[in-house]
Amino acid sequence: MHDHPPFDVPATTDPSSDRTRWIALYVLCVGVLMIVLDATVVNVALPAIQSDLGFAQSSLAWVVNAYLIAFGGLLLLAGRLGDLVGRRSVFLAGLAIFTVASLACGLAQSQEMLVAARFVQGIGGALTSAVVLGMIVTMFPEPREQAKAIGVYAFVASAGGAVGLLVGGVLTQSISWHWIFFVNLPIGLATAALAWRMLDKDQGLGFGRGADIPGAVLITASLMLFVYTIVKPAAEDGWGSAQALGLGAVAIALLVAFLVRQKTAANPLMPLRIFKSRNVSGANLIQALSVVGMFGMFFMGALYFQHVLHYDALETGLAFLPVTILMGGLSVRYSERLVTRFGARPTLVPGLGLILLALLLFARAPVDGTYVVDVLPVMVLLGVGAGLAFPALMNLAMSGATPSDAGLASGLVNTTAQVGGALGLAVLATLSTTRTEHLTADGESTASALLGGYHLAFLIGAGFTAAAIVVALTVLQAPARAQARAAAQDLGDGPEDRRLPAEPSYSEVG
Structure with a gap:
């Protein structure tokens, strides 16, 4: 691979070059998968970590929170750093930090060491994941290819959570909790080696242009x-x-x-012009709202499986497997065709509707529920809905970014997901616990009281998803209008500020 000017898009006519770009995409997605897996794999291992290191219940949450604070707080800055110093450099630096921190986590023999290493992991995770979407949209400028590439990314970013539950259960039960961190070492090293070789070296804008x-x-x-x-x-x-x-x-x-x-x-860190696009602004708001329901489904669903249906860690991971399979099949094989044929907005809204239906259905799950009758339909709806919605959402979130702002747009959409998810999960967990305490005080059994709290969480998540649908219908622009608006904006832009292909152009194909 040869160096090229900042954010120059490689030619796509050479078949070998085209094959190299897709291999580079898969390398990026492996890095993202490692980060996403780590965010959920720890949840399954928390009881083992608590027992081994002697965490109190109140302090155990910091194993998760230390990572979340660093990750959510640095995403936007990390995305902009990619624009300034080069996204490849930021991606590789993030991989190095994350891999070394994973080793420290696995070797941790004290609470303090584990929490500190998790914070450093969050820094590496932010650097790695914040620039990936920006790299994808510059590697794949042609609308149909871009939609397909973002579909692959969206599958990895969203389905990785369910895979993490399964991997965490397998490693924790078969070996020990330390290996949920050690497994990152060979993955991180191999990804870094391939990324160094396969990714084009971009120079960035330089700190003089954007510091x-x-x-x-x-x-x-x-x-x-x-x-x-x-x-x-x-x-x-x-x-x-x-x-x-x-x-x-x-x-x-x-x-x-x-x-x-x-x-x-x-030279602002986050040029506010990025929010002039209604589709970009709306997509980020939809992202913040919709992840509440998804986070609630995985977090509260796992608790329902373990505390009410008495699944073990491995069975809990397997319960979510249909979500991963369906999301993967749709995101990788069909979402690009649907977005290309109908546009991102018409693909997004039905997907959100299926997620809403899944949450409402889960809010009716009984204490003595069976997997085939009470759980599997929910997993099917969630997998299909997320497989449709999230690739379309990623396309919309990146549709109005200029090539020089692609890293910022990538960091922004990741930030809205993490902050929205953290806020929503805190709301769901707090209200669910309060509801359970009230039901217990009224004489309900432990299982019934817990289930009442989970039901409330699912209903609140459904409310956030319904709000996301309203935003999609009222804020996002139809293809023709959005394209006309983008064309009008482009008339005032200089050559440096050329826009990436907007979402409307996807619907023009076919």
């Missing part, structure tokens, strides 16, 4: 503090506690200061 240190400090501090508020004082002491309200107010103030800075800075 905004004050903006970087403000947004990173705001996101980290916001995520910390969600996972610590809000979840433990309630949303109305003095600490939660105070920290939340500071986080919002930092965010406002960041937005003011972006309007006045000569």
Whole structure:
């Protein structure tokens, strides 16, 4: 592979070059899969970690929260760093940090070491995953190929959570919890070696063109503090506690200061022009809303399987397997055809509708439920719905980004997913626990009280998904209108600000 100018798109006419691009895509997706797996594989191993290292119940959450704070707080900055110094360099740096931190996690013999290593893992995860979408849309500028490539990415990013539950169960039960981290070492090293060889070296814009240190400090501090508020004082002491309200107010103030800075800075970290596209803005809002239902389905669903149906860790992972299979089949083989034929919005809305139906159906699952009757239909609906919705959503989220802003757009869509998921999961977990406590006080059995809490969580997740559908129908533009708007905007853009193929052009093919 040869070096090329910043964000120059390689030619697609040479068959060998075309084959190389697809191999490079799979390398990127392996890196993403490793990050996504790690986010869920730990959940299954938490009881074993607690027993081995002597975590108290209240402090055990920090095994997850330390990672989440670093990951969610740094995604936006990591995406912009990819634009400035080169996405390949940021991707490789993230892989190195994540792999070394995984080794430290696996070797951890104390609570402090594990939590600290998880925080560093979050930094590596943010650097690795934030730039991937930006690399994909520059590697695949042709609309049909881009839709197919994003479909592959969306499958890995969304189905990886279900795979993580299965892998975590297998490794924890067959070997030990340490191996959920050690398994990242060969994957990380092999991915880094292939990425070094297969990915084009891009030079980036340079810090002189886009450095905004004050903006970087403000947004990173705001996101980290916001995520910390969600996972610590809000979840433990309630949303109305003095600490939660105070920290939340500071986080919002930092965010406002960041937005003011972006309007006045000569080279802002996050050019606000990216939000001029209604499809980009709407897609990020839909992402934040819809992941609440998905996070709730996986998290609360796993608890339902283990605490009510008494599945073990491996059986819990297997229960989610249909989601992975269906999501993979649709995302990789059919979503590109549907997005190309009908457009992203007409593909997104039915997918969200199926996710909504799955959540409503799961909210009726009984205490003595059976897998075939009460669980499998939910998994089928969820797999098909996510397989349709998330590739289309990724296309919309990247549709209005310029080549020089692709890393930013990639980091932004990942940030909305993580922050939206963290916020939503905190809401679901808090209200579910409160509901269970009330039912227990009223004399309900333990299983019935737990199920009542899970049902409430599924219903709230369904409400967030319904809100996402409303946004999709009212904010996202129809293909013809969006294309006309994009063309009008392009008239005022210079050659450096050429837009990537917008979502509407997908529906023009065929």
